[in-house]
Amino acid sequence: LAGPGPRTRTTQTHCPYCSLQCGVTMTAGDRPATLQPADFPTNRGGLCSKGWSAPELLDHPERLTRPLVRAVPGDRTSPLVESTWEEALDRVVAAIERTQAEHGRDAVGCFGGGGLTNEQAYQFGKFARVALRTSAIDYNGRFCMSSAAGAANRAFGLDRGMPFPLSDVAAADVVVLVGSNPADTMPPAMQWFDEGRARGAQHVVVDPRRTATARNAALHLQPLPGTDLALANALLHIAIAEGLVDEDYVAARTTGFEQVREGVGAYWPDRVERLTGVPVADQRRTVFALARAERAIVLTARGAEQHRSGTDTAQAWINLALALGLPGREGSGWATVTGQGNGQGGREHGQKADQLPGYRRLADPAARAHVASVWGVDPDDLPMPGKSAFELLDALGTDGGVRTLLVLASNVAVSAPDARRVISRLADLDFLAVSDFFLSETAELADVVLPSAMWAEEDGTMTNVEGRVVRRRRALDPPDGVRDDLQLLAELADRLGAGHLFSADPETVFAELGRASAGGAADYAGISYRRIDDEQGVFWPCPAPDHPGTPRLFLDRFATPDGRARFLRVEHVEAHERPDDEYPYVLTTGRVLGQYQSGTQTRRSRSLQLIAPLPRAELHPDLARRLGIGPDDVVELATRRGRARFSAQLTDDIRPDVVFAPFHWGGGSSANALTDADALDPTSRMPAFKVCAVAVTRVAGP
Numbered sequence: 001l002a003g004p005g006p007r008t009r010t011t012q013t014h015c016p017y018c019s020l021q022c023g024v025t026m027t028a029g030d031r032p033a034t035l036q037p038a039d040f041p042t043n044r045g046g047l048c049s050k051g052w053s054a055p056e057l058l059d060h061p062e063r064l065t066r067p068l069v070r071a072v073p074g075d076r077t078s079p080l081v082e083s084t085w086e087e088a089l090d091r092v093v094a095a096i097e098r099t100q101a102e103h104g105r106d107a108v109g110c111f112g113g114g115g116l117t118n119e120q121a122y123q124f125g126k127f128a129r130v131a132l133r134t135s136a137i138d139y140n141g142r143f144c145m146s147s148a149a150g151a152a153n154r155a156f157g158l159d160r161g162m163p164f165p166l167s168d169v170a171a172a173d174v175v176v177l178v179g180s181n182p183a184d185t186m187p188p189a190m191q192w193f194d195e196g197r198a199r200g201a202q203h204v205v206v207d208p209r210r211t212a213t214a215r216n217a218a219l220h221l222q223p224l225p226g227t228d229l230a231l232a233n234a235l236l237h238i239a240i241a242e243g244l245v246d247e248d249y250v251a252a253r254t255t256g257f258e259q260v261r262e263g264v265g266a267y268w269p270d271r272v273e274r275l276t277g278v279p280v281a282d283q284r285r286t287v288f289a290l291a292r293a294e295r296a297i298v299l300t301a302r303g304a305e306q307h308r309s310g311t312d313t314a315q316a317w318i319n320l321a322l323a324l325g326l327p328g329r330e331g332s333g334w335a336t337v338t339g340q341g342n343g344q345g346g347r348e349h350g351q352k353a354d355q356l357p358g359y360r361r362l363a364d365p366a367a368r369a370h371v372a373s374v375w376g377v378d379p380d381d382l383p384m385p386g387k388s389a390f391e392l393l394d395a396l397g398t399d400g401g402v403r404t405l406l407v408l409a410s411n412v413a414v415s416a417p418d419a420r421r422v423i424s425r426l427a428d429l430d431f432l433a434v435s436d437f438f439l440s441e442t443a444e445l446a447d448v449v450l451p452s453a454m455w456a457e458e459d460g461t462m463t464n465v466e467g468r469v470v471r472r473r474r475a476l477d478p479p480d481g482v483r484d485d486l487q488l489l490a491e492l493a494d495r496l497g498a499g500h501l502f503s504a505d506p507e508t509v510f511a512e513l514g515r516a517s518a519g520g521a522a523d524y525a526g527i528s529y530r531r532i533d534d535e536q537g538v539f540w541p542c543p544a545p546d547h548p549g550t551p552r553l554f555l556d557r558f559a560t561p562d563g564r565a566r567f568l569r570v571e572h573v574e575a576h577e578r579p580d581d582e583y584p585y586v587l588t589t590g591r592v593l594g595q596y597q598s599g600t601q602t603r604r605s606r607s608l609q610l611i612a613p614l615p616r617a618e619l620h621p622d623l624a625r626r627l628g629i630g631p632d633d634v635v636e637l638a639t640r641r642g643r644a645r646f647s648a649q650l651t652d653d654i655r656p657d658v659v660f661a662p663f664h665w666g667g668g669s670s671a672n673a674l675t676d677a678d679a680l681d682p683t684s685r686m687p688a689f690k691v692c693a694v695a696v697t698r699v700a701g702p
């Protein structure tokens with residue numbers, strides 16, 4: 001075999017997919033590029049199949065390398081044809097100007113994603129507020145992390161998903177994972193869990209499915225989807241009844257426990273067993289294990305959070321952790337496991353409807369004044385908060401809604417709830433522009449498609465699951481005709497008369513982001529590219545160049561005004577949709593090992609197709625027998641929103657009253673064509689991805 005050619009070079013960077021942000025060493029120069037796992041602190045030489053396969057897509061034949069525009073401008077039934085960047089950008093800017101002249105500034109909207117780098121997310125928020133002066137911006141993280149973020153802000157005064165490094169998981173004696181399946185979603189993270197288990201640590205998994213993570217756990221609790229809050233309250237009920245509450249900690253470091261103590265009195269374990277299906281004995285084992293451990297951690301993820309009461313559900317688990325004295329104690333605590341690659345950074349820098357960089361609130365006059373001074377604009381010119389993601393999408397094309405939309409790094413036609421309704425709203429737009437690497441299901445609907453650089457072709461930073469800011473480094477040049485989203489935003493701003501305020505240089509943008517975030521909750525002021533290089537990432541907050549960064553938060557005080565964590569009484573509410581005669585089962589959705597998010601990338605990977613080639617719905621064999629369904633039969637799932645077809649996977653890993661469908665596919669196998677968006681969480685505006693009522697019928701044989 002020939003070794004690397006003289007023109008090849010190696011670059012340390014990170015996998016493009018999930019929030020673990022595994023370190024990789026890219027070898028590039030002569031395409032195709034290749035990678036090897038690096039010995040980075042989060043993955044320590046590990047990598048999952050998604051990471052290994054990532055370079056395949058850089059040279060994929062379906063990669064977009066020229067802008068696409070409609071052959072007949074304004075007619076989306078005409079084909080998309082290649083154009084120059086000049087023409088594509090001219091069309092986008094003409095649509096923005098026409099829409100704002102006719103319908104006002106807020107009729108132009110922006111929709112971002114948790115896969116954007118910190119610099120791109122920051123610049124997109126600034127672009128909306130400064131170049132477009134629109135309030136209409138939100139992003140797909142609203143569908144992902146917003147409930148956990150809402151709960152953490154309420155309880156601790158600050159949302160950093162994991163307020164301690166991942167290595168604490170290995171040192172914990174007990175870890176309870178609620179609706180979290182890292183064995184499939186981020187396999188290299190399992191080495192931390194395995195290390196703990198090898199020492200004798202006990203892991204408890206709370207999940208309606210016996211996932212790969214649950215199979216390795218000491219105990220698996222299998223509640224009905226949508227009942228996690230009641231379960232957490234029952235565990236706290238037991239802790240109080242058994243005298244397991246850490247009263248000294250509660251008195252010294254928290255407020256509000258008495259209301260919670262009173263509230264959970266009604267959650268008798270035997271009643272909760274009937275509601276959730278989790279035996280009282282297992283409830284008790286979990287509480288006693290947590291309470292007796294020297295170091296204990298409670299982790300929640302989307303299974304607990306993607307509900308109409310997702311914020312309260314996360315709070316219920318935080319209440320339990322607080323009562324046992326875990327948060328803010330070294331080696332213990334509560335955390336949420338972020339999903340998207342930059343799910344953490346993506347929610348810190350201003351692409352959320354109500355936020356400015358540094359987690360500042362857009363409605364706060366002091367925050368507006370600070371950020372406006374960094375941006376060189378008048379604070380009175382900054383718009384006020386706009387609509388949350390689903391509300392923004394649901395109003396597309398309506399009076400008072402967005403009529404021209406710019407989408408970066410998001411495939412809402414697959415990932416949004418009630419996806420067919422969202423697709424029909426997208427069709428109602430006057431103009432849709434999408435920046436992506438491939439012709440995603442959302443890009444297929446666009447007037448203009450802008451080909452963007454992929455992970456290995458751009459510089460920037462990402463903030464991983466632990467709050468560690470890492471460097472994405474450019475390992476090779478993008479194909480001719482492809483531009484980075486920072487370039488795109490700078491060029492659009494230039495055409496809109498604001499070009500002098502928008503740099504396309506990532507390091508310059510990062511330095512500005514640091515100034516904009518200075519003094520805010522997510523303070524990046526002391527972080528530089530050089531420091532990230534030298535220190536293998538820096539944990540925020542890091543307010544000054546000589547500050548070491550903050551791997552562990554809350555050790556002395558919480559980020560609330562009085563420094564105490566807040567208990568909040570929360571109550572179980574029924575899921576918005578309950579099974580009935582017409583739709584007799586519960587549908588829950590999620591991810592599988594070989595795919596990632598809306599599948600725009602992973603469905604095009606030949607290697608991953610071998611692992612997860614088909615959308616498969618999981619059904620219990622007892623349910624399948626009753627419905628006359630055999631292994632690999634084609635089944636149709638129907639809900640009040642629509643129908644979708646899947647191959648049947650019969651497994652006793654799932655409850656007999658629950659059906660699971662992965663959400664990585666669109667078209668006729670779109671799980672999100674089935675999900676319910678009519679009841680949003682009142683705090684986070686999170687839709688109920690994890691529970692709705694479904695009917696199942698056999699359509700055909702394998």
Ligand code: SF4
Binds near residue numbers: 015043048
């Ligand atoms: Fe990439 Fe996540 Fe897999 Fe690591 S665990 S290789 S970051 S997808």
